[in-house]
Amino acid sequence: MDYIREYKKYSSSYYVSEGTRTTAGVMIPVLTASWLGHLQAGIALGLGAMCVALTDNTGPIHHRINGMVAAILLIFLASLLTGFSIAYPWLLAVFIGVMGFACSFIGVYGTRANSVGGAGLLVMILSIDERYDSFQVLRNALLVSGGGIFYLAISMALYRLRPYKLLQQALGDALISTASYLRTRADFYNSTVDYEQTYKTLLDQQVQVHNKQNLVREMMFKTRDIVRESTHTSRILMMIFLDSVDLFERIMTSQQDYRHLHEMLDKSALLPAFREFILKIATEAEETGLALQEGRRSRLNPALEGELKALENRFLEVRASSMDDSNIEGFISLRHILDSLKDLYRRIEALHRYTSFDKKIGTDTSSREDYSRFVSPSEFNLKLLANNLSINSNIFRHSVRVSLSLVAGYFLSKILPFGHGYWILLTIIVILKPAYSLTKQRNIERLTGTFTGAVVGALILWVIRDDRALVGLMIIGMVIAYSMLRVKYMVAVVAMTVYVLIAFHFLKPGDFTEVLRDRLIDTFAGSMIAFIATFAIPPRWEHEQIQELLQNAIEAQAKYFSFISKPFIAEPLNNLDYKLHRKEAFVQLANLSDAFQRMLNEPRRQQKKSQVIHQMVVACHMIISHTATLSSYRRLAEEYASDKFKPIIKASLGHLENAARLLEGSKDANAILNDEENFVIREELKQLLQQRLRELAAGSLETATRRKLSELKTLADQFEYINKISIELEKLSSRLVSSN
Known part of the structure; x- marks a missing residue:
């Protein structure tokens, strides 16, 4: 594996952009308020910024704005109502149950709506251990929503400065996934190929390519400036996307009866040569994606054209010397595969050219069709909610499961003589997902990540005594945690546990072992509740x-x-x-x-x-x-x-x-x-x-x-x-x- 290339793909991705943006939105108010002597206010501002940031998923700009505004309103109400309910434990338990159901159920409207609900739950959970009088409750709710407004301002300012950056990164990510798909298809030309495993990998990668292309499609066709071709950059990005979709379809056109092909042509040694060239084409496709993510021009490998010609000459030589009535059908199939590779080469060459964003490149998309028909409308109607108010609805079962689990976690936190109640509830909402497979995976990753992060965090606090170094490590941990949240969840949990331990070291200087013990016990308790709830109220299998x-x-x-x-x-x-x-x-x-x-x-x-x-x-x-x-x-x-x-x-x-x-x-x-x-x-x-x-x-x-x-x-x-x-x-x- 080329680790430098893998690092470049990750560091230039929109995941890191999201993580960096979130960290800045959270830390700027915290550090500023701390410097002015108002740390508690800074923490409330940072909490609001973090909750709104979690709804700022990559997508069409007006969807992002709508999601963040909805989150700001929800976290204000959640913080206000939680603050007034804390004095009455049974009322708070009812409120937790209602919020758990409502904030989970709005996930029926999609991923962004689910994130908005998650923001409301997060504010509620992180507020249940705080006791304020009426004025302080209102003040805290205003500070939390103010932090959300601050993050909204940062996000919009960055978008105005670089309106196409996220789209370029998402488009590059889709091309990189397309390259991985092509690389897997090259395995069919290996004489020792495992057909079942290769098809299984292809199915998984096809889902990834589809999801990433769909994200780009939503961003592109629902952003008015791009659809209207207002700038040369937007037109180039439109051309890249449309050609990348055609490229993916063209990759799929090489489908053959590979078993029959191996039976007829394995002795010719042509198939391994074809495989090597396909891998080189995949590398070129990946390079165009990486260039888009990094915002630079990519250049086609100058040797590739000669290698394609050499492959064709070799094919012609072997065909002339060994073709007969037993393998003629194989050579006919291989000829068309060669034609497909020539077409892929031309398409990759065009994509490389597009990355220059040269104004001389023709970008006439006037003949392109009605883009609105390629994206699903985003409509919020009560009928969808009503249709899912049924035990047969997976989202309804999930909402009930979350509601009851949070109430159970709340009462357990009141019984336990140690720990922080919010960490049990936080573990529950992070682990519980509508599908069993995701809940199971999150449970394992949450436990493993927390224990690993606890060990790493303890070592850091034991070895490093310099506060500035610790702040630097905490910020790095936040960037890693928020950028890995949707990519590698266990890594995100490790980083999150580390920065939380460092944060508590500053908030409560002294022995950190108590905080460490509480985190581990609460995580285990929350995981057990989530595990039991999944089987007590099972999802639709x-x-x-x-x-x-x-x-x-x-x-x-x-x-x-x-x-x-x-x-x-x-x-x-x-x-x-x-x-x-x-x-x-x-x-x-x-x-x-x-x-x-x-x-x-x-x-x-x-x-x-x-x-x-x-x-x-x-x-x-x-x-x-x-x-x-x-x-x-x-x-x-x-x-x-x-x-x-x-x-x-x-x-x-x-x-x-x-x-x-x-x-x-x-x-x-x-x-x-x-x-x-x-x-x-x-x-x-x-x-x-x-x-x-x-x-x-x-x-x-x-x-x-x-x-x-x-x-x-x-x-x-x-x-x-x-x-x-x-x-x-x-x-x-x-x-x-x-x-x-």
Whole structure:
């Protein structure tokens, strides 16, 4: 692993920007107030800034503003009501329960709304150990909300100074993930490839690419200045994003029957050479992403063009010396993979050029479609809340679980003769998540991180006595904690525990072992409550809802395939509709893959029918890859469009529709054409193959027959692959529903 490169990817990412911004927003008022002799006021200001910062997730600017304003209002009310309730323990317990449910339930509106609710809970929890009179309660609430306003001002000032920085970082991060996806696909060219593990890794990486592309899409298409192409920079960023989405689809177009390819061509030693070049292309894609994050120009490796030419020459030499009737199909497939690599090279070359932001680069996006159709509308309506007020709703179960756990944690904190009650409650809200797999993972990471951080913090306080050095380490710990919060949670917990111990060292100088003991005990207590609550009020297990996700994915893929097939039967294809159906197919596949990964982390007894579901998820990934491959050959439709493709298209769509109906619970099935009718175009290919073999016997390599056989066979192969997978999906759907 290149550790320097990994460090650059992390240090230039928007995660670090968020962490640094949060740390500055918290520490500036604390340090300033401390210098003026008002430390307690500074702590209240810092608390408000921290809570609002947690809602300032990367996204469209107006979403960020709305989230922060909502958080400021909520933390003011939460601080006020908590302060007035503290004198009445039973009233405070009721308030904790109501806040726990309400602040968790608004998560139904999405991640940002969930962060706003989290800010309200955080202020409430961190205020329950403080007792103030009425004036002090109001003063504290104003200070907390004032800290939030201060952070809002900092965040907006930074945005005005560098309006495109976060977008560039998010776009670079998406390209880096795309490069990782391409690097994993290169493993298929390794003779010792583990197909099952590689597909599993691809599914996980595809979810990451989708999520990151969706974030960029939201930031770009919901930011008015960018959509209206107000500046050269915004137009360049728009071009980079649109080309990066096409790049990801193009990467998926290299889908082949890799087992068959290895059987035919392993002896030629060509596949390892292809793998090496794919890895170099992936490195170039990663370099463009890193350059975008760092705000510099990237340059294409000048040797890459020569290496591509050398790879093509090697392919031609091996083909001329060893191609015969036993491996001709393999060489045809490899030829098209080579064409795909040439196309990837040209796309990467263009992305490198874009990173210069040169004004000479043409950025005419006037022909681009209606961007608003590519993003989901953000609407807040009461109907969504009402629909989720049901025990069948996962967010409702989660909200009840959080509410009861917080009340239990509060009463436990009153019983225990030591510790701080807020740390138990803080542990509970951090660990409890709507999905079991996330709760389980957070529980383990929270415990491990707290114990590790406690050891590291103790060593620091034991070895270092200089206060300035300790303040520096505390600030570094805050930056690491807030920047790692959504990337590597355990690292964030370690850093958070360290800076909290140092902070308490300043607040209460003396023996830090008492604080250390309290943190460990409270963390363990909170973890146990969260663990028990997860089983007492279980979430909806993934096997209970994954069938619907499978149905959605198959239906979306059927529409995607239906649209991309139109040019091959001489029907017009609307480019906007094609792109919308492509996006929807990718979204549904990502949702399915994500749910399956969560299912694998659930208790084994809840992993029902996991083998069949795994086969279906992989089949869905393969069918969308072959459909993407088919889309890359649209230029061939002008020459080869024919009614001969209609039977196999109709049959494939029929199998997919049957699979979706079976998953929906329907017993009806369409009459599907038999195999002989599906593959009528194969007769023409057999004749072309015989003619090509006669040409090879006569020593003729580059002929019109070679070109036609190669192109027509490639099209037929993709239709046949899709047909076979659709049949398999129909069978697997039948097995899945019959085992219910």
